[in-house]
Amino acid sequence: MSFVFWLVAALTVAGGLAAVLLKNLVHCALALTVAFAGLAMLFLQLDAQFAGFAQILVYIGAVAILVVFAILLTRSSETPKGAGIFSRTWGAGLVIAAAVFAVIGWAVLQSGAGLPHETGVPSVSVQQIGNALMGRYVLPLEIVALLLTAALIGAVIVAMHEKDGAK
Amino acid sequence: MTTPLVGYLLVAALLFAVGLAGALTRRNAILVLIGIELMLNAANLNLIAFWRYGPHPEALTGMMFAIFSIAVAAAEAAVGLGLVIQIHRHAQTTDLDQMNRMKG
Amino acid sequence: MLGEGILKGLAETAKNFAGSFVSEDRLTTVEYPEQRIPTAEAARVFPFLVYDGTDWEKGLRCVACQICEKECPPKCIYIEKSKDKKPDYVGKMQIYPARFDIDVSVCMSCQICVEVCPFEAIKMDTEFELSTSDRFGGLLFDREQLAKSNEHYHKIHPTEASEVDARLAEEKAKVEAKAKAAAAAAAAKAAAPAASVTAPVKSESTPAAGAPKAAEAAAAKPMAQTTTAAKAADAALNAPAAPSGKPAPASTEPPKTAAPDAGSKTSGE
Amino acid sequence: MTEKADQLFVLLKDWLVSFLPGNWQGVAGVILGVIGIAAIYPTLFALAVLMERKGLGRMQNRIGPNRVGPFGVLQPIADAIKSLTKEDVVPVNADKTVHFLAPVVLVVVAFMGFAVLPAGRNMVLVDMDASLLFYFAMGASTEVSIFMAGWSSRNKYSLLGAMRAVAQMISYEVPLLLSSVVIVMMTGSLSLVKIVEVQHHYTWGFPHWYILTPWGLAAFVMYAIAATAETNRSPFDLPEGESELVAGYFTEYSGFKFALFFLGEYLGMLSISGLGTTLFLGGWSAPFSFLEWVPSWIWFFSKVMLSITVLIWVRGTLPRLRQDQLMNFAWKFVLPMTLLNLGVAALWRFMGEGWLRWIVCSAILIVVYVVAGRTEMRRKHFGPRSYRYAE
Numbered sequence: 053m054s055f056v057f058w059l060v061a062a063l064t065v066a067g068g069l070a071a072v073l074l075k076n077l078v079h080c081a082l083a084l085t086v087a088f089a090g091l092a093m094l095f096l097q098l099d100a101q102f103a104g105f106a107q108i109l110v111y112i113g114a115v116a117i118l119v120v121f122a123i124l125l126t127r128s129s130e131t132p133k134g135a136g137i138f139s140r141t142w143g144a145g146l147v148i149a150a151a152v153f154a155v156i157g158w159a160v161l162q163s164g165a166g167l168p169h170e171t172g173v174p175s176v177s178v179q180q181i182g183n184a185l186m187g188r189y190v191l192p193l194e195i196v197a198l199l200l201t202a203a204l205i206g207a208v209i210v211a212m213h214e215k216d217g218a219k
Numbered sequence: 220m221t222t223p224l225v226g227y228l229l230v231a232a233l234l235f236a237v238g239l240a241g242a243l244t245r246r247n248a249i250l251v252l253i254g255i256e257l258m259l260n261a262a263n264l265n266l267i268a269f270w271r272y273g274p275h276p277e278a279l280t281g282m283m284f285a286i287f288s289i290a291v292a293a294a295e296a297a298v299g300l301g302l303v304i305q306i307h308r309h310a311q312t313t314d315l316d317q318m319n320r321m322k323g
Numbered sequence: 324m325l326g327e328g329i330l331k332g333l334a335e336t337a338k339n340f341a342g343s344f345v346s347e348d349r350l351t352t353v354e355y356p357e358q359r360i361p362t363a364e365a366a367r368v369f370p371f372l373v374y375d376g377t378d379w380e381k382g383l384r385c386v387a388c389q390i391c392e393k394e395c396p397p398k399c400i401y402i403e404k405s406k407d408k409k410p411d412y413v414g415k416m417q418i419y420p421a422r423f424d425i426d427v428s429v430c431m432s433c434q435i436c437v438e439v440c441p442f443e444a445i446k447m448d449t450e451f452e453l454s455t456s457d458r459f460g461g462l463l464f465d466r467e468q469l470a471k472s473n474e475h476y477h478k479i480h481p482t483e484a485s486e487v488d489a490r491l492a493e494e495k496a497k498v499e500a501k502a503k504a505a506a507a508a509a510a511a512k513a514a515a516p517a518a519s520v521t522a523p524v525k526s527e528s529t530p531a532a533g534a535p536k537a538a539e540a541a542a543a544k545p546m547a548q549t550t551t552a553a554k555a556a557d558a559a560l561n562a563p564a565a566p567s568g569k570p571a572p573a574s575t576e577p578p579k580t581a582a583p584d585a586g587s588k589t590s591g592e
Numbered sequence: 593m594t595e596k597a598d599q600l601f602v603l604l605k606d607w608l609v610s611f612l613p614g615n616w617q618g619v620a621g622v623i624l625g626v627i628g629i630a631a632i633y634p635t636l637f638a639l640a641v642l643m644e645r646k647g648l649g650r651m652q653n654r655i656g657p658n659r660v661g662p663f664g665v666l667q668p669i670a671d672a673i674k675s676l677t678k679e680d681v682v683p684v685n686a687d688k689t690v691h692f693l694a695p696v697v698l699v700v701v702a703f704m705g706f707a708v709l710p711a712g713r714n715m716v717l718v719d720m721d722a723s724l725l726f727y728f729a730m731g732a733s734t735e736v737s738i739f740m741a742g743w744s745s746r747n748k749y750s751l752l753g754a755m756r757a758v759a760q761m762i763s764y765e766v767p768l769l770l771s772s773v774v775i776v777m778m779t780g781s782l783s784l785v786k787i788v789e790v791q792h793h794y795t796w797g798f799p800h801w802y803i804l805t806p807w808g809l810a811a812f813v814m815y816a817i818a819a820t821a822e823t824n825r826s827p828f829d830l831p832e833g834e835s836e837l838v839a840g841y842f843t844e845y846s847g848f849k850f851a852l853f854f855l856g857e858y859l860g861m862l863s864i865s866g867l868g869t870t871l872f873l874g875g876w877s878a879p880f881s882f883l884e885w886v887p888s889w890i891w892f893f894s895k896v897m898l899s900i901t902v903l904i905w906v907r908g909t910l911p912r913l914r915q916d917q918l919m920n921f922a923w924k925f926v927l928p929m930t931l932l933n934l935g936v937a938a939l940w941r942f943m944g945e946g947w948l949r950w951i952v953c954s955a956i957l958i959v960v961y962v963v964a965g966r967t968e969m970r971r972k973h974f975g976p977r978s979y980r981y982a983e
Contacts, residue, residue: 054226061230068234068257072241077249078743082690084253085736087234091260092729094227098271103285105725107263110289113732113765115256115296117758120739122249122300124755126307138244139315145243153236160228174276178721178782181286184279192283196290203294211301325965332909336651340908343650352654 057097064090077123085116099173102181227268235261248303248313252296259292364480367447369427370436372469375412379470384444386411387420391436391445399429400436411442412491413498425469427453428462443487449479598887601628602714625717629706636893637858638668643897644904651908675851683746683844690744695845695852697737702859705730709866710785712876712889724782727867728769731822734860735761738831738841741853745844753840756915757831761822763922768818770930771811774937775802775871784867788875797881801874806954807937810961812872814930816902819864821922823857825903827910828918865899866892873899925968932960 067087074080088111095104139145185193238257245251263285270281307313342349353360374382387404403422411417436445448471455461477484596603605624609617642657642665649656657664682691708723710716720726735758742754779787793800802808821828824840832840842853869875873895876888913921936953943949 057226061226065230065233065237068237068241071253071257072237072245072250077247079687079690080250080253082736082740084256087257088260091234091264094230094264095267098227098267100267100271100282100285101720101722102725103263103267103282103289105722105729106286106289107260108729109725109732110293111256111260112736113729114293114762117735117739117762118296118300119249119253119256120743121755121758122303124751125304126249126313139246142244146240148243149236149240152239153232156232156235157229160225160232174271176276176279176282178725179780180277181279181282184283185286189283189287192287196287200290200294203298207297207301210298211304324962325969329910333905336905336909339653340647340650340905343653350650350653350655352649354655354658 057094060090060093060097064094078120081116081119081123084119085112088112088116099176102178224268224272227264231261231264231268234258234264246314248306248315248318249300251315252299252303255299256292256296259288259295263288362449362479364482366449366479367434368432368451369430369448369453369464370425370434370445370469371448371450371471371475372423372466373444373446373473373476374470375473377472379467379472381409382472383419383466383470384412384442385420385423386417386442386444387423388441390439390441394435394439396433396435397429397431399426399431400424401426413495415498420466423466423469424463426463443491446476446480446483594885594887598713598889600887601712601889622717629703629717632711632893633703633706633859633862634855636862636897637855638672639897640858640862640900640904641668641671643901644907647901647904648908651905672851675854676848678847678850680847680849681844685746686844687744687746690740691844692849694737694741694744695842695849695856697740698734698856699852699859701730701733701737702856702863705863706859706866708784709863709870710788710875711866711892712887715876715889716785719783719785722782723784724772724776724787727784727863728765728772731768731860731864732765734856737856741845742841745841747844749837749839750841750843753831753833753837753843756837757824757841760824760828760831760918760922763919764818764821764828764926767814767922767926767930768822770927770934771814771818772867772871774807774811774930774933777934777937778802778941784870784875788870788877791874792877794881799874799877799879799881801872801877803872805940806950806957807933807940808872810929810933810936810957812868814926814933815868815872817926818922819868820903820906821918823860823864823903825861826907827913829912830915830918833912861900861903862896865896865903868899869895920968925964928964929961933957 064087067083067085067090070083071080071087074083088107092104092107092111095101095107235258238254238259238261240254241257242251242254245254266281266285266288268281270276270279270285273281303313306318310318312318339349344350373384374380375384376382387402389402389404392398392400392402401422401424402420405419405421408416408418432447434447437447453462473484473488476487605621605628608624609620612620645667646656646664657667660666660670682688705727707717708720708726710719718726738757738761739754742750742752742757745751775787776782779790781787781790791799791801798804803812824831831837832842837843842850845853869892875895876892878884878886878888878891936956939956940949940953943952
């Protein structure tokens with residue numbers, strides 16, 4: 053259903069825009085969760101159930117909450133009233149972003165005719181994903197596991213209070 | 220499923236641009252991280268869309284890529300936010316415009 | 324082992340749950356307005372005024388001495404003295420409170436008024452359901468609302484009330500003995516022949532506990548007047564025969580618990 | 593007849609749907625399923641509230657509600673009417689939109705979890721491949737709504753309660769997931785329907801429930817602990833510790849929105865009990881093979897209510913934990929135990945049939961439990977409270 057797709061796409065993009073445009077940081081984080089939820093719905097539309105639910109579990113359940121915690125922990129530094137929320141070089145950034153979008157969009161539209169429009173729904177069970185993870189992709193899986201462990205320990209050490217005597 | 224692949228790719232491109240604009244223009248370090256998350260997600264959408272419309276969906280390549288990307292993004296967010304908190308503790312600000320010195 | 328305490332606790336609550344259906348001890352709550360826990364004897368809420376007999380206005384023990392009014396820490400008692408006098412429990416003429424108000428919204432239930440009262444006239448009540456829709460007037464209790472019978476006092480604080488009654492009886496007996504002595508002395512002094520009449524009457528009436536009344540009656544009237552021996556003897560003779568005509572009615576009698584005590588004392592003297 | 597009773601709701605749905613034209617029947621079936629969920633679980637919620645109030649009262653030597661209706665059974669209705677007619681107060685400084693959205697999101701997410709729970713034979717709204725993952729995704733989303741509630745109220749108690757709740761839920765989500773992963777490992781499926789079907793076998797009249805294996809029992813205990821913490825129930829109810837935080841994250845909610853929070857909390861309890869039932873207690877399967885004539889949905893709902901009873905019982909028994917005890921317990925005891933349990937389950941799987949695996953697996957679990965418990969108790973990580981006054 054195309055209508056549902058456009059609705060969800062609009063929701064996602066609106067969430068993303070709100071996340072980068074709003075003044076209040078917590079509102080930004082909540083808008084980010086909307087964007088994440090929209091993306092998860094897009095994944096579901098693409099018949100990628102596992103990825104969609106993983107998206108919700110990881111992004112909404114963990115990353116958004118992490119962002120919120122970070123915002124509250126650094127709250128004393130909220131931008132003072134007078135200063136804008138955008139950087140001094142916002143013009144350049146906007147131009148770059150617009151240029152990137154223009155290039156990608158142009159490329160997509162150029163190749164639009166050659167892209168497939170209709171394919172059968174791929175019948176992929178979670179079991180297949182599991183088998184693939186444990187078979188063909190076992191090395192990446194292990195590397196990701198290592199990366200996550202490293203990131204966990206690293207994040208704890210980075211964010212940990214340094215004790216005065218520890219130096 | 221009548222939505223063509225182009226639709227997904229355009230949405231992903233838009234989201235990526237929005238994320239990039241956020242990362243480049245906002246002053247707050249956390250907002251920059253949010254922008255980066257959006258860009259990663261846009262890439263994920265592309266991966267899933269290509270997996271869905273690609274010639275060999277049963278090979279699961281795009282799906283796997285997206286799943287690993289999600290895991291890596293979680294790690295990235297954790298470390299990134301840890302860094303932001305540490306910087307804030309160090310410089311008492313998360314305003315990137317004021318972080319213009321290498322020495323504390 | 325870890326978790327042992329949790330299991331013990333769970334067993335205890337399970338016992339409580341199951342026991343609440345069978346055992347009274349495991350269900351200590353009662354359904355209040357319908358069911359009530361009997362108030363403890365030591366329960367005290369707000370003060371009330373004790374009266375003897377059936378007529379609250381006549382039997383009020385309070386003599387409007389205003390000690391409680393002065394002692395009351397939050398000053399919630401308001402007393403107006405009467406112009407006239409009425410006899411108290413021993414028959415002595417006393418003034419009485421024309422107005423006696425307690426603002427129970429101010430009262431702090433400290434019981435100081437009870438402790439300072441020399442006449443055992445004010446005691447603590449156990450009535451606690453005093454809610455009213457009238458915020459200002461409703462909690463200002465006047466004489467009529469405050470007056471409660473000695474029976475009520477016995478009902479709520481039996482032990483204490485018995486003690487009080489015993490004490491009162493003792494005092495009364497003392498007064499009476501004094502009056503008797505005075506009467507006897509007066510009789511002996513004024514008219515020697517009358518004494519021979521009086522003595523047998525006394526000895527007759529003591530076992531029936533009629534002597535107090537007689538003495539009272541004797542004390543009430545002849546003290547003020549310069550009595551003749553004949554009059555005193557008349558009074559002593561008439562008293563047991565027609566008690567209703569005299570100011571001290573039967574209900575002034577010490578209650579049953581105290582009665583034998585008082586009686587024995589009287590006969591002993 | 594037995595068959596008919598078992599499939600009562602399914603047949604009812606099919607009969608109702610058959611009045612509609614062919615291409616509408618699918619949609620109508622889903623809508624009817626949603627209506628069923630929206631009718632049954634709030635009813636169970638009312639029942640659970642009543643059970644909690646009466647049962648807790650009995651445990652505390654009192655009678656509990658007894659005024660509305662006979663023995664107070666209509667109390668939930670009175671509560672509902674009271675909540676719905678009360679004034680809805682929103683703090684002046686509150687973030688109005690977020691404040692409004694928080695309870696809505698909570699209840700919606702809580703309801704969505706029920707979609708994948710098989711409430712009986714063929715009685716599941718959505719039977720998808722990754723339904724367990726879906727359930728946990730929905731469970732994770734409640735954290736956002738709780739944060740929204742706490743933050744938007746602009747009240748320090750609300751915010752503290754919300755942060756506590758979120759930190760606690762994230763911490764206990766890990767053991768919750770890991771204890772469920774054991775089941776997935778043994779079943780080879782994330783589909784809850786399939787998990788129940790695997791357990792629906794009998795040997796000598798006894799069921800093949802996962803709780804009846806050493807690793808299953810261990811996982812169930814861990815699951816129960818994590819689920820209690822996940823639903824912010826006592827003894828893990830620090831987020832709403834009355835003595836310090838008024839009511840936690842819904843301090844600033846009143847009237848209908850408060851009722852929604854209340855509903856969301858109990859729906860969370862019901863759904864997590866339902867998941868526990870599905871994973872460990874054989875879902876809708878009967879406890880003995882000779883009891884199979886009882887309709888499957890009766891078994892499911894009675895098991896759920898039994899779990900709720902245990903939650904109430906625990907609430908009536910245990911005092912609240914301290915924050916450090918809570919976190920130490922999650923990360924230093926429950927998490928290692930679940931990880932060990934994963935290994936034990938793998939061992940069970942590869943030791944093959946026989947009595948040996950029973951002994952080996954039970955021995956490992958019991959020994960580690962006792963040793964770890966003693967060590968932790970000795971280190972006072974979550975032992976008796978010790979107070980340090982002026983240092």
